[in-house]
Amino acid sequence: MISFAEENYLKAIFKITEKDRKSAGTNAIAQILHTSAASVTDMIQRLSEKELVLYEKYKGASLSPTGNKIATDLIRKHRLWEVFLSDKLHFPWQKIHDIAEQMEHIKSDELIDKLDNYLGNPRFDPHGDPIPTKEGKFLIRNQYSLDLLNEGETGVLVGVRHHLTEFLNYLNELKIALGTELRVLKKLEFDKSTRVRINNNEEVIFPKKISRDLFVKKK
Amino acid sequence: MISFAEENYLKAIFKITEKDRKSAGTNAIAQILHTSAASVTDMIQRLSEKELVLYEKYKGASLSPTGNKIATDLIRKHRLWEVFLSDKLHFPWQKIHDIAEQMEHIKSDELIDKLDNYLGNPRFDPHGDPIPTKEGKFLIRNQYSLDLLNEGETGVLVGVRHHLTEFLNYLNELKIALGTELRVLKKLEFDKSTRVRINNNEEVIFPKKISRDLFVKKK
DNA sequence: ATTAAAATTTAGGTGAACCTAAAAATAAAT
């Protein structure tokens, strides 16, 4: 039986390696899990023993097929619970992550099957992130970060790059949520900021930092 | 922050002392938690340090007011999740206990408030056990165990004494669930068994052991 | 009242998951 701590390590390694990197460094893992590098080495060695992780000294860790399946299942559970919290219990999206972080560790395949069904087999979570299938496949959507749109183009928000509470609060205050229409009015060259109209209504200026973190589908 | 293990000890002590007993013995706790008596002594001493438990050497343990509140909250969470699993996800009642056992440890007051509301503020769980209020009050229902009814009397099943899987499976096979009408046809003196008609339909003979474990409301 | 039995605690030890400080290996900078 795998522990919560072990599960969290697998998730962290998944997160680091999912984009491009082929292995996760000790420090990177330590940072995500708010622990020390020494503890990470310790745990990685145990996970390597159990063949959940591929590990070579000083070369970082990556997930074995088994480890990858466990991590994917965790993400599936996490995101399904986020949908539950958002759709059924009406939690605002800033609050769902921390609770889902606890719920993802509940062990019952039948529970997740029934939950998935109950929620109507959602394909994306309330942040716009894809929910992997039971078999571990991630749906890919062709989305753009807002800063890639040209002046005059309109996008519908389908996702955000990260889930920092302050960021989500900021969006909330601007009444921006998944499905919100964002029209690029003007791209200001000198500081890379973007003037945007929200749902044919108010206007805001997004610094580059923000517009890069908003994923939209062109309209 | 209280650990899962600590929470389980508080629940066990609650269970033992809730009826009459004023303190829980080491062995009794060990049996419930499938652990050794020595481990129990160990943990009780820590809980006593934290003032969650009142403890005197060789005299057993009981809950402090704080400990009692925590235990009651756990039972509230457990039973609310059981309602969720049963009502919303349509789990049969034999399966809900083990999953709820995991879910009860999730920490978020707001989650429980919203869940309670979402479920329609249920007062009893799918086994017929009362769900304590937020303030920790248990509703009492005047119920009788089936073996106390006289011949000719009818009761509606409102609860069961325990949740052993085999017992619940047995009831399931007989199509007995909460709300089922049970009419006492004959009480057999020589072995204390009871002949019962189920929902004006089939007849069964319950040994004393069974009829004592079924709680009904007289009709 | 002794003795026997049962319950409880103490003593000593284990593994998991963390820690700090020091050593070793790798990467970067001059």
Next chain:
DNA sequence: ATTTATTTTTAGGTTCACCTAAATTTTAAT
């Protein structure tokens, strides 16, 4: 290429929650 800086690992230690075996206390039985 050598030094410096960064990353990673090792060494040694802690706490939590368990364990077995032995000692102690309480309870029950003769």
